[in-house]
Amino acid sequence: MKRGTLLTLAAGAILLALPTVSRGATTIAGTAHDLSAQAGWGITEICVSCHTPHNAQATQLVPLWNHTSTVASFTPYTSGTLNATVGQPDGTSKACLSCHDGTVAIDAFVGGGGTHTMTGGALLGTDLRNDHPVSFTYDLALATADGGLVTPASASLVVTDIPLFSSKLECASCHNAHNNANGDFLRVSNAGSALCLKCHSK
């Protein structure tokens, strides 16, 4: 994504589309992920756009997943220096992309209208070659092969605040869909590139 050129456009789109977004919120209410804050969308609950207590999707990308899942074919990140084996997005990353790749409506769930599709800077599309790699195993072997990575503490944790999912780095390793206190739903603030330095020894 060309962030420099999209920044102004994206900011404008967010202001127009989401007048109630609060970057300082410590919970999900009032953030971009609170679809009940969308005027005219007819959604009265917060969690329902992603979870349901009963009759959840058979393929649970995340616990009690309620959103229609993307079936797109993605072009994964690649480079000449990458050590990881990166394939199609899975698990929580596929869940994020079920709204953020633009192929499925944001409100495609029981009780949603199914008519609003992602636009602007938050639309990642299906070509992920310009996005940080996701859905690959991040373990001791990878850290050793790369030479510039922090060794993960366990199969479920890199370091404090940075989770892995079945040993894999996913969108939700860097982001927490429920908390926008740091802006961009980041797990930790990226001031001074602190987020990057949780995993990269640079």
Ligand code: HEC
């Ligand atoms: C925009 C989508 C989205 C919304 C809305 C959402 N979640 Fe989640 N939730 C996720 C994703 C993605 C995961 C899996 C990644 C993770 O664990 O962070 C998850 C995981 C969870 C988990 C299991 C992991 C954990 O953090 O304990 C719980 C519990 C949960 N959500 C509860 C809720 C509740 C309660 C609400 C409403 C107040 C809610 N979620 C709203 C996307 C969402």
Ligand code: HEC
């Ligand atoms: C139910 C649909 C849905 C799901 C699932 C979802 N998002 Fe979002 N997300 C949105 C919408 C809607 C916006 C606001 C888009 C806009 O600004 O135009 C958004 C915005 C964002 C933003 C920008 C926030 C800001 O303050 O500008 C980030 C970062 C983000 N999402 C990450 C994620 C990640 C990571 C996941 C998975 C863990 C995820 N989203 C899952 C709907 C979703």
Ligand code: HEC
């Ligand atoms: C390695 C960490 C990392 C991973 C993995 C990651 N992101 Fe992000 N993401 C960030 C950071 C940091 C930002 C803040 C903006 C920036 O620095 O470019 C961001 C910004 C965003 C935005 C806002 C973009 C904008 O211009 O409004 C969205 C949406 C988003 N991420 C979604 C995702 C989704 C979906 C995935 C998984 C496919 C993902 N991210 C994986 C670190 C990550």
Ligand code: HEC
């Ligand atoms: C959750 C841990 C984690 C975080 C946080 C993280 N990265 Fe990564 N990053 C990795 C891993 C693991 C790889 C795969 C390295 C490899 O296979 O050589 C990677 C790959 C990359 C690559 C591609 C390397 C290549 O050889 O093609 C770049 C560039 C990169 N990260 C930059 C960043 C930046 C910039 C940030 C902060 C915005 C960031 N990363 C945050 C773990 C992380």
